[in-house]
Amino acid sequence: MERNDLILNSNGLEINVEENLDPFLIKKLAIAYGTWLKNKDDRVILGRDTRPSGQYIEKLIIDGLIASGIKVFNVGICPTPVLVYAKNKLKIAGGIIIADADKPSNWNRITLLSKKLYLNKYELSEISAISNNINSNSYYPSNPNFSEMTKAIEPIPNYIHDIYNFLPFDKIKKTNNLRMIIDPGGGAAKLVAPKIVDGLGCDVLEINKDLDKNENFPRNSIFDKENLGDLILALWKGNYDVGFAFNFDASSLSIIGNDFELYSDEIGFALIIDHYLKNTNSEQEFIGHVNLSTSLRLEALAEKYSIKLHKSYQDHFMQQEREEEKDGNKVILFSCEGLYGGPIFPQFNMIKDPFFIASKLIEIMVDTKEPIATLFSNLPKYYTHHEKIDLKDKNMEKIINGVKKELIEEGEYVSQFGMSLRFGHDKDWYVLITPSDNSLHVKSEAKRNSLSRLYCETAIKLIKLVLSNL
Structure with a gap:
């Protein structure tokens, strides 16, 4: 019996392969x-990671997709x-990614793309409603020639x-x-990162290239330094200059420096912006976009170099942004993926691109x-x-x-976008509280x-206080 309970969110459809892999769904x-x-385009680009x-x-x-009359470009x-x-270069409106950035290999995720990038809540609810009225067994392709x-x-x-x-x-x-080390963690980055850095003339060592004999990833998340022990040890033993570790779908990068410390790709992004602005003679006015989770480091650099900054979580900035970008003398130097995603260079790619960051x-x-x-220091x-x-x-x-009520009573100015809360003080510090998958994520920066x-631990205590009073 088919399920009629498809629930989608901006993170896609999450699947525990061992428990809820439902082919009908x-x-x-x-x-x-x-x-x-189909009313927008009859083409979809489809790809996956190594799971x-x-x-x-x-x-x-x-x-x-074929049953619904869509032509599939499979990468x-x-x-x-x-x-x-x-997808953007071929001007294909639709895209589907079968990948999960950080979870173990027994998990997977299906993420749907729109013409811009990710679908909004309204679009996702439309697709869910269509799905709940479908009996997949009654769908047959109008064109039976699958090869076409x-x-x-x-x-x-x-x-x-x-x-x-x-x-x-x-x-x-x-x-x-x-001399550098590439650690793709058995993920999709292994197809690209070594080729790029080798082509640039680097002496490259690749580690953790493949899944292990049990088809598991050889290490865990790149955001925890403890998971990058292989990379740090190889860097030390071989006296390499830098190590690049990618997550499983290659959507994020962690950098291990010559001091054996872990640096995020946002720090790498900031260095690229800083270096470019130090060395440019352009008379154009630069614009930068930041979102709820963007590092204050970028805001500090924007102030240093007089970049006009737009904040996607403040409506008056968004309206001003639309007016100013009609001026041909203004250039968007950096932007960000929606409300929470990482920083991007829109002149090259409309998603955070760790390969581009590593190359720069x-x-x-x-x-x-x-x-x-x-350089980072x-x-x-x-x-x-x-x-x-x-x-x-x-x-x-x-x-x-x-x-939110407690924070306002304590004198904080709170920005709310959807179910997310952000508060702080100018470019000194901020705290971001974001719901996700039956949990609250709290991020602080100072x-x-x-x-x-x-600041993070204080926010956690406040949340627990609110929970105790519910």
Whole structure:
């Protein structure tokens, strides 16, 4: 019996392969998405990461898309930023990614894309409604020739070529003496990262390339330094200059410097902005977009270089942004993925692109002849802290409203966007509270590590107080 309980959110449809891999539900999702998309475009680009379940889910989705009259451009195993880049370059409105950034290999996720990037809540509810009225067994393709409705494409060579075109390629390759380590964690980055850095003239060591004999990823999340022990040890033993670790779908990057410390790709992004503005003679006015979770480091750099900053969580900035960008003398230097996503360079890709960030960092290290840790040390100093509270079977709206009420009574100015709360003080510190999957995530950032931890822990105590009064 088919299920009629498809619930989608901006993070896609999450699947525990061992517990709730439902082929009927997946096929229905594909049919519903294809039906919804058909008025906008009859093409979808489809890709996956290296998880063993990906190929099976891919077949179900292809069947559903074809049944709804959609032509599928299949890239197979492909990093998420490469798929999005190819989607935009080919001007394909629809896209589906079968991948999960950080969870173990027995999990997977189906993420639906729109013309811009991710679907909004209204679009997701429309697709859910279509799905709930579908009996997947009654759908058959109007064109039975499946070979005409699917096309395998290979976007990686063109993608790498286009990255090189954004760099002083010949200059880098001629003077590059960098030695570096690439750790794809058995994920999709292994198809791209080693090729890029080798092509730039780096001496490259690749570790943790493949899944282990049990088809598990060889390490866990890149955001915890303890999980990158292999990379740190290899860096130390081999006296390498820098290590790049990618998460499983290659949507994020962690950097291990020559000081063996972990740096986020947001710090790398900030260095790229800083280096560019130090060395540009452009008379154009630059614009930057920040969102709820953007590092204050970017706001500090915007002030330093007189970048006009737009905040996606403040309506008056968004209206001003739409007016100012009509002026041809203004350039969007950096932006961000929606309300919570990472920073992006919209002149190259409309999603956070760790390969582009890594390539630009190589350019800067070659140009300055400075170690990466020294370069990072010259940026504005900020520290982040994260905590999570599990809230299964709790009324999230009541909790958020209660927390907001308490914060306002304590004199905080609180910005709310959807169910997320942000408060803080100018460019000194902020706390972001965000609901996700029956939990609340709390992120804080401040100029001192001790203050960042304090603000986060204080917010956690406030949330627990509200919970005790419900």
